[in-house]
Amino acid sequence: MAMDDQRIPGPPPSMFYMPNFVSEDEETKLLESIPANKWITLSKRRLQAIPARLTATNTLLATDSSLPPWLEDPIVQRIHATDAFDASPHGRINHCLINEYLAGQGIMPHEDGGAYHPVVATVSLGGSIVLDVTTKEENNTFLASGRQASKWRVLQEPRSLLITCGAAYSDTLHGIAEVTEDVDLGEGTVANWSLLGDQETVIAVGEKNVRTTRISLTFRDVKKVSNLGAKLFGKAKT
Ligand SMILES: O=C(O)CCC(=O)C(=O)O
Numbered sequence: 001m002a003m004d005d006q007r008i009p010g011p012p013p014s015m016f017y018m019p020n021f022v023s024e025d026e027e028t029k030l031l032e033s034i035p036a037n038k039w040i041t042l043s044k045r046r047l048q049a050i051p052a053r054l055t056a057t058n059t060l061l062a063t064d065s066s067l068p069p070w071l072e073d074p075i076v077q078r079i080h081a082t083d084a085f086d087a088s089p090h091g092r093i094n095h096c097l098i099n100e101y102l103a104g105q106g107i108m109p110h111e112d113g114g115a116y117h118p119v120v121a122t123v124s125l126g127g128s129i130v131l132d133v134t135t136k137e138e139n140n141t142f143l144a145s146g147r148q149a150s151k152w153r154v155l156q157e158p159r160s161l162l163i164t165c166g167a168a169y170s171d172t173l174h175g176i177a178e179v180t181e182d183v184d185l186g187e188g189t190v191a192n193w194s195l196l197g198d199q200e201t202v203i204a205v206g207e208k209n210v211r212t213t214r215i216s217l218t219f220r221d222v223k224k225v226s227n228l229g230a231k232l233f234g235k236a237k238t
């Protein structure tokens with residue numbers, strides 16, 4: 001699957017946006033499959049990691065190199081078909097972080113850092129949300145409204161895929177404002193406007209997005225993996 005046509009104009013040229021990456025049926029099944037009892041609640045959102053959170057040394061302890069079937073098929077397989085992970089250390093995704101944001105919740109500007117191969121694939125489910133992307137120098141600039149000056153705004157629609165790699169991964173910060181509405185959304189303000197699946201709805205409601213619960217699945221290749229099975233039971237002698 002070629003992603004060249006999905007390149008977002010504006011940010012460092014290594015962010016790609018694809019609307020309708022999963023179908024509505026797939027979205028429903030995915031939302032139903034997220035384990036209900038594994039959430040870790042933070043003050044501004046809740047999250048869970050599959051198969052596990054990284055250790056203090058950024059190591060993934062895993063018994064299996066693949067993710068659970070409900071994530072492998074269709075999502076992981078479909079992301080692999082974009083070639084985005086071809087050059088990663090394991091040549092595949094081995095980790096999924098799930099974040100849930102209620103209306104008004106967000107995440108502080110940050111970078112994902114060195115624990116991962118520098119490619120992240122994000123699938124959005126539920127409501128739409130604006131991801132603010134800034135260069136590292138720009139990060140501490142605030143507008144008179146108190147909102148973070150954002151160099152690029154990426155509108156993530158439900159069922160969309162966003163791939164961030166290259167300079168966009170290494171030279172920018174990303175965050176989500178803690179607002180109940182994303183306002184002033186249009187051709188001049190949304191970096192991926194031309195790639196959206198449904199511009200009409202945004203225009204129809206007054207160039208804004210009223211936040212509802214949004215769940216993101218972020219897929220990565222964790223560089224350091226320790227095979228828990230081999231450690232516990234002894235490496236098979238071959
Ligand atoms: O929810 C998102 O789209 C962003 C999540 C994020 O930045 C992260 O988990 O590192």
Ligand SMILES: [Fe+2]
Pocket residue numbers: 110111112174
């Ligand atoms: Fe992040």
